[in-house]
Amino acid sequence: MVSTIFLVRHGEAESNVGKYFAGWLDVPLTPLGKQQAALLKKRLGKEKIERAFCSDLTRAKDTLAALSLTCSIEYAKELREKNYGKDLEGVRWDSDEQYDKYHLDAYARGPGGENCADVEKRTISYFNKKIFPAKEDTVLVVSHHGPLVLLACHILGMPIKNWRRLRLGNCGLCIIAKEGKTWRVRLWNSLSHYGLQSFSPLLAKEKKK
Secondary structure: OOOEEEEEEOOOEHHHHHOEOOOOOOOOEOHHHHHHHHHHHHHHOOOOOOEEEEEOOHHHHHHHHHOOOOOEEEEEHHHOOOOOOOOOOOOEOOOHHHHHHHHHOOOOOOOOOOOHHHHHHHHHHHHHHHHOOOOOOEEEEEEOHHHHHHHHHHHHOOOHHHHHHOOOOOOOEEEEEEEOOEEEEEEEEEOOOOOOOOOHHHHHHHHHO
């Protein structure tokens, strides 16, 4: 049964740069997002990952593909980002008020969309059904900011109203491990695989070439 789970948020996507709501909207990685995933590949290449679970959205699937793993992979709708609803998906947030309401407020729900409680419920249900009982010892999960942060809230017993106190950057690496009957957060939002606090210096070097 699984004892170590590597958690990865997808690389930078076009919606991150364009500042628009894109929960279930299928958007690609940016060139920088592809670079991020390539650097993460070097870090995870040292690990014996036996199985991978991944959101079925393109930005997550392309992040996983860049890691060039040879293990079995399961894609799941349950690992998607929060659905912002038909009135918000693809729409730029033009004010701090709009951003705060739908990005920061754990209980706000756009028409036909989800709130953080909904995302936490489906994420934990999928982990309990598919990931925690996996027969492999070490697995990888590639998902999105919302599901992974809310998973951590659940493990830490942290109220979801405080979910934004946990930061998870693009291609940030986290590790949870089981000790006895308890799941513990061993590592959170590590950027050590590329040795930078941001990817800006890397991108600047690329532009000079």
